[in-house]
Amino acid sequence: MQIIDKDRPSPELIASMRKRFEVEREVDRALTYKMEKRSGPAYTKLPLETLVAGLKSLIASQLKEPFEISNAHWLAGGASKLQVGFDLAWNRPGVGRETTRMVLRNDLAEALHATSRLREFQIVKALTGTIPMPPVFWVDNTGEHLPYPAIVYGFVNGVTKPSNAKSGVTGLGTYLPEDVRNKLSPQFVAHMAKMHTFDFSKAELSAFDVPQLGKQNAEWVVNWWDRVWAEDAQEEVPLMALASSWLHKNAPAVEHLSIVHGDFRTGNYLFNEADTRITTWLDWELSRIGDRHQDLAWSTSHAFSVLGEDGKTLLVSGLMPETQFLEEYEKASGLKVDKKALHYYQVFNAYSMIGMTLGTSYRVARNGKSHQDILLAWLLGVGYMLLDEMRGLIEKGV
Amino acid sequence: MEMRPQFQIQTIIKAMTEDVIPALDQTNQLAMQSAQLTIGTLMLISQHLPLEYRYDCDELTRLVATAEVLKSQAKAGETTSAAVACLKETARSGADVLSRARAEPAEILDAIHKLRASTSDIVRAVYAEGSEAAQSAVQATVLAMSKDQLLRDRSWLLMQGWEPDPKAVPAIDTLLAPIAKG
Structure with a gap:
């Protein structure tokens, strides 16, 4: 009987999974990303400063004007995400200078759902105005700026x-x-x-x-x-x-x-x-x-x-x-x-x-x-x- | 059954190390010592668990062998004769247990995993190329086996509180068949 090492999946195993199961392209990308990262290190506690630095990099890539992040703090995020609350002082398009309460939702080394932050970003944008949706600002779909893929929402009371x-x-x-x-x-x-x-x-x-x-x-x-x-x-x-x-x-x-x-x-x-x-x-x-x-x-x-x-x-x-x-x-x-x-x-x-x-x-x-x-x-x-x-x-x- | 002590202990140690101990008052010596001992004890349990059964069988083997030697050596008065009779009985009983304890827990688990996999392959194969009748028959068999197994799985985890009606699930010790005597 063939023994498959799912903890350290080989490129052949990953390729065979992709071939065996026809899924949507972005679903395939997220699942493949998960498998390619699996043999990497376990999750270790991330300092808040690391996430704030990543956040700065992400926002700087999107804004041309100066901004300031303050009051960064951990939020309870459940089993599948790390969440950080923070305030952003910025020149908000269509609004002008203001300080906006925001939430960073960051993936983990591997999560309960290996899903796409880009899909999440797009669907929230699409349904805004149809049903109550949180404001959504930016997405880092592949962990380019942050340690893992992430999305930035506006804070909503409730x-x-x-x-x-x-x-x-x-x-x-x-x-x-x-x-x-x-x-x-x-x-x-x-x-x-x-x-x-x-x-x-x-x-x-x-x-x-x-x-x-x-x-x-x-x-x-x-x-x-x-x-x-x-x-x-x-x-x-x-x-x-x-x-x-x-x-x-x-x-x-x-x-x-x-x-x-x-x-x-x-x-x-x-x-x-x-x-x-x-x-x-x-x-x-x-x-x-x-x-x-x-x-x-x-x-x-x-x-x-x-x-x-x-x-x-x-x-x-x-x-x-x-x-x-x-x-x-x-x-x-x-x-x-x-x-x-x-x-x-x-x-x-x-x-x-x-x-x-x-x-x-x-x-x-x-x-x-x-x-x-x-x-x-x-x-x-x-x-x-x-x-x-x-x-x-x-x-x-x- | 994925919920096994070694896997669970690993997650407890991580939670203790990364979340609980850093949050303790580091100057509270009793709390810090107890927390460290909790981790140490769990690590010890984790190391012992896979070997516990082998450890006990190993000792039983040695005791049965020693009893055989002692039976011939212990020749004295009435008290000794009575003790030898008792030793013969416990050695016979011990040897019987040993003769039934031929497989290690890991081997049993491995056999379970292999049978689960080959049973799953049969299901997939019949659904891929079997007749309607064959599919129905396989479905009924797998559902019936699963019903019995899942009752035990749910009872095994009853304490977790997932069951909407816990009283409807029998206690696990009433569901597990005793290991048959030879």
Whole structure:
């Protein structure tokens, strides 16, 4: 039996992965970048000064006039990014001299998602004005200025959950009080509907490939996670082989292409506690042009659901019952929810989350590539519950 | 099962070294000493874990061999005879355990990995070129095997708190079959 050293991938292994799995060009670039860097050093704590120096270099490459960075400080950034808050005194185009609060989101030596900062930059720009989006300023897609690829956002006020709410690690399964969820639910549905009906054809989205109507979309996205699993997983899991085969065999045709967020759930938007208004949508790194059912299925995943006060009703993303969510989505978007496609993407989403947890989390922590290896090692435990959820979905059928 | 102590210990040591110890009051000698000892103990555990089973089998082998020698040497009064009888029984029992302990944990794990991989290859091959009937049959078999295995995996990690209904998952010691006696 051939032994593959995934910790030190050879050029031949990297080339074989690229050949085996047809994915979008920028997805391929990000995954290849990950594999080419993998045998490099583990993550070591970066001094704040190093990031500020990189930031200066990035901003200087974009601005002709003088600027000053001050008040740089670490922000909590979750398991997949380093985040630094800072103030920039500059001559802001169209505004004039001002000091703007900003956030640098910097990749790690290897992260939970090997994704493209350029795609993130483009999608945020494209959807600005359609749904609440953070201001985005600059991107360093290949780590030219900073130690790792990075993106600079404007700071947005808001919280991911009420100050007194309970939630698990990384905000999964957040409990929201009834009055809060009654105000957030219509916004959640309306924003998803607006995103899925947004005309992306004229937007600058050159880092995205547009699949043809039909099955190509599903093929691409399953290939993406097939490749992540092949590159990252330590142990084969027969159920994953079955799920991949099932997903390729049952790929649904998409009749309407949409911008897909890829991680549309409570925990990935900020809202004002005072008026419960959603101020911005975050975490666009998994976004793509594809099938709306991918987002619908993601939002309805049990991993992000919580039980209501009656102890029986499962609330989608902690907000509302699934039937209500889907009915209101159809009304708001004018797009139908196809139960078969929804089921397909429920299986797919479980498949991708298992890839992230049992595959990528393990590989990143094993090689000491992040600032929170212990969190990643803890998170991979959810993979077994997800495997069982996926098993049940395949067994049950539509 | 990816969640294994050696992998987990590595991440604990890193978190302790890079995050926890630097944040401690460096003048608090008790806290600093305890933190360093925590790391040291974890490193020791990490070194011992892969060898623990071999270490114990090695000692058991030596004790069984020594018992064989002692049985013929220990000739004295009634107390000695009683002790020899007891030694014979524990040596027989020890030899039985040894005869069943032929594979090392790493070999078992390696066999698991190889079977997982070849099972996965079968699934992919049947989906690539098999009939509908063959695909359905393979799907049913893999789903059934996975159902049993995943119940154990979920129980193994019950304490982590991922389960929406933890009471529905049996305790791990009730799910694992005991190693059969020869």
